[in-house]
Amino acid sequence: MTLEQAQATVDEWIKTYGVRYFSELTNMTILTEEVGELARIMARTYGDQSFKESDRNKDLGDEMADVLWVLICLANQTGINLTEAFEKNMAKKTSRDKDRHWENDKLK
Numbered sequence: 001m002t003l004e005q006a007q008a009t010v011d012e013w014i015k016t017y018g019v020r021y022f023s024e025l026t027n028m029t030i031l032t033e034e035v036g037e038l039a040r041i042m043a044r045t046y047g048d049q050s051f052k053e054s055d056r057n058k059d060l061g062d063e064m065a066d067v068l069w070v071l072i073c074l075a076n077q078t079g080i081n082l083t084e085a086f087e088k089n090m091a092k093k094t095s096r097d098k099d100r101h102w103e104n105d106k107l108k
Helices: 003-018 024-046 060-078 082-097
Strands: none
Touching (some): 003 082
16 A cells, blocks of 8 residues: 555545544644554563553554554645655655765664
8 A cells, every 4th residue: 555545545534434534733642642652562562661461462563553544644634645745755864864874883
């Protein structure tokens, strides 16, 4: 599935099941909440924190997909084509950072 297809799929789901998009501010808050849930699982899986019983059955991929879902909602609401935005962002990063990381002794 491409980003454009994902945006269309989310939009169709909202129109079919969701009644309407939540407000942009509400979705921004939900995105923050979802990132926090992802961070909790990352901290317990790859960091030093131990799992709480309520976190044991959390699916890392599902948590990432929750973040992506809300990000796509925000893109749809604000008229952002994520494919175009991502391609532009990759070009910016490549232009800016093409040598920077190779020259970073911390990464060698």
